[in-house]
Amino acid sequence: MSDAKRKIIVGITGASGAVYALRTIRALLQWGVEVHLIVSDYGAYVVESETDLAMKGGNLLELLRAKFGDADLTGDIVRYSNKDLAASISSGSFHTDGMIVVPCSMKTLAGIAHGITGSLIERAADVTLKEGRKLVLVPRETPLNKIHLKNMLAAADAGANILPAMPAFYQKPETITDLADFVAGRILALFGIESKLFEPWQR
């Protein structure tokens, strides 16, 4: 597995489904991707309440290596504060291969859809769109109101890929990890990475 030169921004926000973020980051690291990671305050809260991963303190890459002892994680993680609007990834001149917001809260979706740029996640997403790079949003909320739906349409109109956290069941998942890997695999596929995290449907 090698893709050492890729740089992908990952934003984790305060929607349920931290496992989707962790399995996506694991897969990116397996492919040697340099992950530029931003975690919102509520993103950290949800990760810590839904998993055993401590988001504050400690080297996140080492924590992930320990958590996913099965995986050969050759990539790297560069971490940013969501409040740091002067970070390198706040500028279009810092080249990346795109950005994933996983899971994406309805609040951050609204901010991105309306170009608010009040946090680094929103700013980096805005920059990703203005530079014509790939932006994948993984919204998680149910049921959806009309505001959520309109914001998804606005983001899609601006060029974002909307990839809802909706695992399929035709691959006969046995674990939560199987379900999360289906979503992670679909995300990576949008970046042209054939991760083999899920079995494509075959008749």
Ligand SMILES: Cc1cc2nc3c(=O)[nH]c(=O)nc-3n(C[C@H](O)[C@H](O)[C@H](O)COP(=O)(O)O)c2cc1C
């Ligand atoms: C335990 C927990 C679960 C949440 N789940 C969701 C969710 O699935 N989807 C969502 O849009 N917001 C959810 N929220 C609300 C967001 O965390 C909240 O709107 C927050 O302001 C999002 O901020 P952020 O986008 O900066 O992370 C949840 C909050 C908590 C505390």
